[in-house]
Amino acid sequence: MGDLSELFAPTRIAVVGATERDGAIGRAIMDNLIADFDGDVVPVNPKYDELFGLQCYGDVGETDADVAIIVVPPKVVLPAMESAGEAGIENVVVITAGFGETGSEGAAREQELRDIAEKYDMNVVGPNSLGIMNTDVGMNATFGPDMALDGKMSFMSQSGAFITAVIDWANDEDIGFKDIVSLGNKAVLDEADFIEAWNDDPDTEVVIGYLEGISAGREFIDSAREVTKETPIVLVKSGKTDAGAQAASSHTGTIAGSDAAYEAGLEQAGVIRADSVQHLFDTARVLEHQPLPENKDVAVITNAGGPGVMTTDAIGESELEMADFTDETLEQFSETLPPEGNIYNPVDIVGDADNARFKDALDVALSDENVGSAIVLTAPTAILDYEQLAEDTVELQEKYGKPIAACFMGGERVDPASDLMKDAGIPNYFDPSRAVDGLEALAQYADIKQREYDEPTDFDVDRERAREILESVKERDDTRLGVEAMELLDAYGIETPHGEIVDDPGDALEVAEEIDGNVVMKIVSPDILHKSDIGGVKVGVENEDVFDAYEDLITRAKNYQPDANILGVQVQEMVDxxxxxxxxxxxxxxxxxxxxxxxxxxxxxxxxxxxxxxxxxxxxxxxxxxxxxxxxxxxxxxxxxxxxxxxxxxxxxxxxxxxxxxxxxxxxxxxxxxxxxxxxxxxxxxxxxxxxxxxxx
Amino acid sequence: MGDLSELFAPTRIAVVGATERDGAIGRAIMDNLIADFDGDVVPVNPKYDELFGLQCYGDVGETDADVAIIVVPPKVVLPAMESAGEAGIENVVVITAGFGETGSEGAAREQELRDIAEKYDMNVVGPNSLGIMNTDVGMNATFGPDMALDGKMSFMSQSGAFITAVIDWANDEDIGFKDIVSLGNKAVLDEADFIEAWNDDPDTEVVIGYLEGISAGREFIDSAREVTKETPIVLVKSGKTDAGAQAASSHTGTIAGSDAAYEAGLEQAGVIRADSVQHLFDTARVLEHQPLPENKDVAVITNAGGPGVMTTDAIGESELEMADFTDETLEQFSETLPPEGNIYNPVDIVGDADNARFKDALDVALSDENVGSAIVLTAPTAILDYEQLAEDTVELQEKYGKPIAACFMGGERVDPASDLMKDAGIPNYFDPSRAVDGLEALAQYADIKQREYDEPTDFDVDRERAREILESVKERDDTRLGVEAMELLDAYGIETPHGEIVDDPGDALEVAEEIDGNVVMKIVSPDILHKSDIGGVKVGVENEDVFDAYEDLITRAKNYQPDANILGVQVQEMVDxxxxxxxxxxxxxxxxxxxxxxxxxxxxxxxxxxxxxxxxxxxxxxxxxxxxxxxxxxxxxxxxxxxxxxxxxxxxxxxxxxxxxxxxxxxxxxxxxxxxxxxxxxxxxxxxxxxxxxxxx
Structure with a gap:
């Protein structure tokens, strides 16, 4: 796939299907673009000469745009794409629905769309997309109600509705984005293309996504492995459960793969899989703002024993561990903390702690080389100034460059402190387990970043022989192979017990005599699946009994199923x-x-x-x-x-x-x-x- | 334990250790009580005649109070209690710390406190407590900064700091409480006493708690089983992990039991165990406000496919299930929903749904007898009025009496709708998985409420014989028993293989001959733990070999450990x-x-x-x-x-x-x-x- 930088940062955007009609999608997109976009917005609609006070074109081919947004009815999408392609417009976003998600006619139309894209080497988003955004150039090429705030996360979603919901919420939470793309049907550009593009984008620090399926799994793994060396990827992949997979399939029309494959594939890809919306954004926010820890060991500094225990539990249930302090640290704590406190982790600096004691304790803990990250945990007290503590926390994070999460427990009185820390990228939660989840995600990504992926070994195998054995199914009217395919394993160097399949009792004896010790004999027939049930397996056969055993196995098989296709008897070494x-x-x-x-x-x-x-x-x-x-x-x-x-x-x-x-x-x-x-x-x-x-x- | 209604709703409270000195705990409690308490507040301090414009008493015994709050130094706590006891004050809250949590001197003082309580039959909260609250009578007998709001939850906590944090947060979230108690060291009153008291309290609808330990496990189970038939109990029990248990033990000075025991005990007690602070309050809020479902089957009604899939996943991972609609429901949906929607669960009423379509769909789903509860799930659209949808949701909940959770996804624009639903007890979350958790808790409690606990069977056993066998350890200098205790099982009717322990090869043969088939022979010695390793077990011994086998076993045992206490040889039936x-x-x-x-x-x-x-x-x-x-x-x-x-x-x-x-x-x-x-x-x-x-x- 080509470079997507022009798609996200065009200088001239054509909107094919622009209109001033209220409630129309073409109107919504024009409004959104005119509101903020740094470049030119060009309406395309053969019915008008002018729209929104701008010159209106009859055909997208005349617009000289970098990006065309297409919102015309399904039947005129393809001609518009042809026209764009001929005019050298390389980036197209197809908002229009009525393609692959709607049955065979739509699927055929989607295939034509794909063909046109290939013919002209076009980057196509959609069809059936909400559109795309880039906050950097003020481009809101969606028909959603709101523009996102500026930020360093780029976000892709297979659900347009989820994008509108997230932007509405994120704007209130002060969470910003760099690019947003509604993937739609992914006829041309898919998740792998966007993660690669965002990896090349210096303004994207975290990639997040909501996916219901991955188009080409192995290719995605290979791309994501490269990307996640530099840029963390956090995804909600829905359809985890059988019911969810069924719902996803009825939503997008795609066949869902097994969740075992997604679980394995995302893990192999270095992707962090979020299990809820809250987890997705909590994770993305720390990855955007916090440094990575040098180790998994966390120091907990608190003025409240009970919450300290809760936090310790949450750490115990995560991949993180409670840090063991050095002797030096313990000595410093025992000199400075009151005797009813706890110098071991979680460090209890006691309810009467003032800001100075809190800051000192955090400073000592962060200076300990055994400490990879810290949680500052407080219950409200009369003596403690939350804003001061927030400032001290920010200062000490800068001093040591270690990740910190905060649990300043409380209501509105925490807000100013919380805002102060948010500006420095330190998240604050009421619930200690969310603080722990955030630090855990940082440790996970630190591991992923350090991973070295080894190439699969290329073993010296006999591929031609394997092909011959596999092709034997063509001679029979069957697609199954059983023990008769042991040679297939042999061809690929997988050790099998000594033995052979024979179709004559004399040969059986010959094979048995070559094998050290007694043998196992099994009937070989693709029609007899449960060999043991009909007495089709004999274990520990001595050489002198091989002849009779052969005849007996054949008789049993024939009695069981007179028309069975009997390939012979396998005579095999006994495995201990x-x-x-x-x-x-x-x-x-x-x-x-x-x-x-x-x-x-x-x-x-x-x-x-x-x-x-x-x-x-x-x-x-x-x-x-x-x-x-x-x-x-x-x-x-x-x-x-x-x-x-x-x-x-x-x-x-x-x-x-x-x-x-x-x-x-x-x-x-x-x-x-x-x-x-x-x-x-x-x-x-x-x-x-x-x-x-x-x-x- | 006596009736606790007077403790929580006194008419006259004495504060022993009252003072006007700034920063003193006795000042904070006086301020809190004077601010809101409906009854009389009586300062006790021999140094003053008047405090806060109130008559001040020299001794608590003179106050004629129902409840005494004690904040004097540790050494004068016990005399104050004596005085209160003599004067017939039955309820005492000991705020003062410096008891069992501080070493042997404190532990001895705590024992004396317990003795006084027993002598006068007093209800004692603490020592080392933040205090107690009852919003109904405006009693804030704590030294925390804030009074809680009115509500129907009663809350106990083994951490005072957690109470202050929760109240601060809950006040901003509009979450109220009936009673709150800081349990402190639980010298006298413990968690079982409070759950029983709250079960009798018509104003408490849900009991929640934060516990680091349970004082008397079996008694707690038996109490909680009764309580949870009427009143749900939701607890965070911390010290789940090894690290957490260690932290809890250093925090409270108690030996933590195993989490396996807590997990089993809380489940047997019918208690819902929350695994985080968020989970605790999400659960408690739905239990306080929502009706219980008739079944575990949930209908999801949404205008957004992607979030519908997420919600289906969350349901798939819970104990809940996606409801299967009746044919009638499906027919109604297929008549009213647009063709691109989904009439099966999750019901996708499509992004262009207006309020009428949403309300109709929810009405149809709730009327279905297969539906136990519902989730109303939306992404923001131009056409949908969130407040109207909130009103419709409340109206339909009243109509059908089924639990509903809402996920109106979005930011501030959701707030008015969210507030409207909150007043009707319908929770609204951005994250669908939290809505599912809430409904799951309702289904769990519906199950708990219906439980019938059978009494343990009283088997007819030979207790005296068992005692004799157990007492045999007294004759030996050992606390372990091995196969020689098989008779113990026999005495309690547990079937064991035929066999006996003998100390003579002739007897061994006699036993073997009484047993059908070959026998197993084992050396019997408390000093030889790993019998097999030294050849101390013989399997499949034929009668003719029993004699030799006996001698061989004894020889092997003696060779292995010459001074071993050899009790004999067990001759036992072979078990197949x-x-x-x-x-x-x-x-x-x-x-x-x-x-x-x-x-x-x-x-x-x-x-x-x-x-x-x-x-x-x-x-x-x-x-x-x-x-x-x-x-x-x-x-x-x-x-x-x-x-x-x-x-x-x-x-x-x-x-x-x-x-x-x-x-x-x-x-x-x-x-x-x-x-x-x-x-x-x-x-x-x-x-x-x-x-x-x-x-x-």
Whole structure:
């Protein structure tokens, strides 16, 4: 996508569909632009020669504008775009609704719109958008009622109504924005384009957004990773719950991906996900104004014991920790604080503390190298001047450059102090848990900023052999593959037990004799899913019994389903489950994010406890390694309860190799290695099942 | 505890330690009382004849007051109390600090205070209290800066500073209170006394509190259960996290119980636990003003799709559900709403909705019998009059008597509408998740109100035999009991595998021969904790090997620890683990709540996944039954993955019988049945370990 700086900071804007008619959208946009915009506003409407005292053009192609805002009825949007494109207007905002969100006719129209945009290499916002804003140049190219205040956040939203609500509220809260964009149907420009544009914008310090879906998940992850090294991104992604996803889908007409994919994808992208509107803005505000902490350890300085305990609880429930003070700090506190106070964190400087004692204590705490950030927490007392404390807090923040959040508890008497701190970017809340949330977001972003993303390893695999095995589904009238696809894993270097599929009892014996010890024998048929239930699996078969076992398995299968497609019998090395842990490595394909890798322990752990973890593929070594660590049952892999630790590196490598396989072959729709037995000295993929889309091969 | 109505609504209050000296607490309390109190205020100070133009008394005994507020130095508090007691003053508030919170001298003084209170049967608040308030009679008997507004909430707090902060804030938010009490050290009156008093108070509709500890857990549960049938209780109990508990303990000097006990105890008590200050007041306000819903199903009516999705998400993450409308409702919506709207929940009446459409839609939704409560959700539009919508919302709430929460999103333009709804008790929030939290609290309380608490079953047990077994620890220099205490379980009707402890190989054989099948043999010694590690357990021993096995076990034990106290060898029936599930039923004794029962699945489930559930004993049948259902792994007990369901009733009965045992014998400090093997047709306690305090026997 091209450069979007002209879209947000044009010198000449054409409004196609401008009108003076009251209540019309074309009127509202003209009013908004004329009110504040630093550049030229050009009405376009073939019915008029003049509108709002300005020369009116019959065709957008004549306007020489940088940006065209289109508000004409759906049927005339496309001709207007053609005309704009021919005239070299590269930036278009389509306000008009009646496209992809309204059924097949609209969807076809949206495709044409996309084609025109591609033909002329145009940046198109919408269709079905409220419009865009840039407070820096006074551009309110929306039909909303209010202009936003100046600020350093840029805001994108898939809901126009949410933008109007937020601006109305933010104007009263003194919260400002740099750019705002209502994404609409995202036919051309989507969230990834805007985060990239804002990363290049020196006036945007934080990107926030409300999204109901992400158009191209993997591309978004890759863009966001770059952006979040410099600019924090905080998003509400709605449709978290099944009911919410259904509502989002009926609202926007898009198929919602699974929330597991969004959760994984946003985390991999370095995006902070807010879980409510309050959380979104609390987080964005601290990220806009506060420095980042050097560590996660917080000092709490308070004149009130009870609120100190509440704050300690909130810190205990966050990713933050209560700072342990150095001996020097403790010594200073014990010299200066009254004996009924508490020199340990939370530091209780007692209810009779005056401003001097408060400032001293905060100064000592902030000077401690163990302290990454601080909370100034007070209940109102007769002796304490809140405004003075606010000034001291601001002064000490400047002195130490460490993040500070304030809880000056109280009503209107706190307002002047609160305003004073707000000007310096220090948030003040009545509820300590919100102060803690703010500091936690800073620590989270400090971690994200320091992240180093490793590239997925490119393993040396036999891709051609894998393709041949996958193509075998074309010969059969089926899309499923079972153990007959073990070779697929082999082709990608994933270790499987020794064994082969044979279609003759003599061959079965030959294979068994090559294997050390007894063997497992399984019927192989895509038509028999639950092999064990029909006695289709024999465990611990001795060589002398292999011949009979083969015949018995075939007989059982035929009795069970006479017309079953029986591919043969698998003769396989026994894997020692007693020393191993059964795990599952799986993949399904998400509509937005593509292949999504899953890892968990076998059986009850995945099925009942849902103790699983996900990553969008391709998965790097460090991501695969994290997956083996972040399930609740992870200690089971690392030698809990007196067992030997198993080969977690082998698990991580299997995840990566499988990730490479499913990335190489979009035809693989679903795949489960279940179980992948992890042993102390390696891993073995004992069984596999996959579904393939032959049309993608 | 006596009746507290006089404490909160006296006609004559004495202030012992009254003074006109600026900055003194005795001055602040006098000022506060004189300002508003409907009755007589009587200063007591031997130094003066008159204070504040009022007759001043030398001794509280002469005042004929109903309530004495004591602010004199610690050493003269007790004589003042004596004097009050002798004069028949039954209600005393001790503001003075320097008691239990300050070390052994203070603790001794607090004990004397308690003794005096008992001698005269006095209601004592504090010591170390900010004081008490009753807005109904204008009594501000605190030294805080502000009087609270009138309201229907009564508020207790273990932090005086939190009370001053809350009043300051609440006065600006128009939130009122009936009574407020600063609990102080709770030497005499504690939280249970106040909730009972407020339950009897027709002017208190909601009880809220901030607690750092609960003095007598089981008694609190029993009181609160009665109270919460009529009056909701919402508490912040701090010290949730380890760091918070430590901070609370250093703040109040009490030993914090485990949060697992508080979590279980508050839930058993029917108390709603708030997790932040915001949550506390949001919850209390809806409980004060809104009716309770008939069901958990919410209708969302909105003019904005995006916020509708957010709200649906918030409902999906709560205990509430999105209402399914009846066919009649859907028909009405499809007749009246524009085609681009959504007739399903969340109902999108589209951005161009006027007030009439909004009111109609809300009316239709509320009339639906499937709808228990509703959220009115709007983004600002040119066409919508917020005040009119507020009036319509209030009118429809009155018409249907169903709870409603509002999210009129926006800034100051919302304020008049918000004020209008506030007067009718309908809360308005910018953030939909707060509106959902409010409705969720109503649904929770509706459930609590309907609860029927069953009495714990009184099983027919052999208490004397149990006592004898427990007393065996006195004969040995040990407090631990192991498998030798299996008979203890037997005495309380908990099934154990057949078997006996023998001290002779011949006896061992005799026992083995009485048991059907092979046996398990274990060394029995309180000195050998990890029997398996030294080969002290033999599984599947055939009768012919019993003799040798006995000798071998004894030899191994002696080799391992020559001076070990070897009680013999346990010969036990083999329990069929293949068809069973290993569970753990445990108990430890919490300093506040007493015996706390634990249930979970054995091994990794408890140790690594911490998938456990707790109840304060004595546990009733329904509580024990809930315990077997609420662990994450509960489906494992109910026939997941093709296994037979196990005897969950047997598990629940074991929990109850064990609960009776540990309630009967406070000497049992800790006890674990591990494993309790649950089989399809019963349960067997295979192993037990307990710690006993011989002094309690």
């Amino acid at each position: 489950l007693d020393n191993g842990v059964e795990t599952i490595v799986g993949m399904n394909r998400d509509p937005q994010f593509g292949p999504l890798m899953m890892f968990g322990l076998g059986g009850i752990f995945v099925e009942i406890l849902e103790d699983t973890t996900f990553r969008v593929a391709p998965v790097s070594e460090s991501e695969a390694d994290e997956m083996t660590k972040e399930i609740d049952a992870a200690p089971m892999l690392r030698g809990a309860r007196g067992n030997d630790p198993v080969d977690t590196e082998g698990i991580a490598e299997t995840i990566q190799r499988l990730s490479q396989l499913v990335t190489d072959f979009p035809a693989i729709l679903e795949l489960d290695i279940n179980p992948l037995v992890a042993l102390p000295d390696g891993v073995k993929a004992v069984d596999v099942r996959l579904t393939v889309d032959p049309d993608e091969l | 683990l293949d068809n069973g599930v290993e569970t753990i039923v445990g108990m430890n004794r919490d300093p506040q709540f007493g015996p706390l029962m634990m249930f979970g699945l054995g091994g990794i489930f408890v140790e690594i996944l911490e998938d456990t559930t707790f109840r304060v004993a004595p546990v009733s049948e329904s509580e024990a039954d809930e315990m077997t259902k609420e662990i994450d792994a509960a489906p494992m007990l109910r026939g997941a993955r093709g296994n037979d369901p196990v005897d969950t009733e047997g598990i629940a009965e074991t929990i109850q019988r064990l609960s009776q045992l540990v309630t009967d014998f406070p000497a049992i400090l800790e006890l674990d049945i591990n494993p309790l093997v649950a089989l399809p047709d019963g349960v067997k306690a295979v192993d037990v370990r307990l710690t006993v305090d011989p002094d309690e026997l």
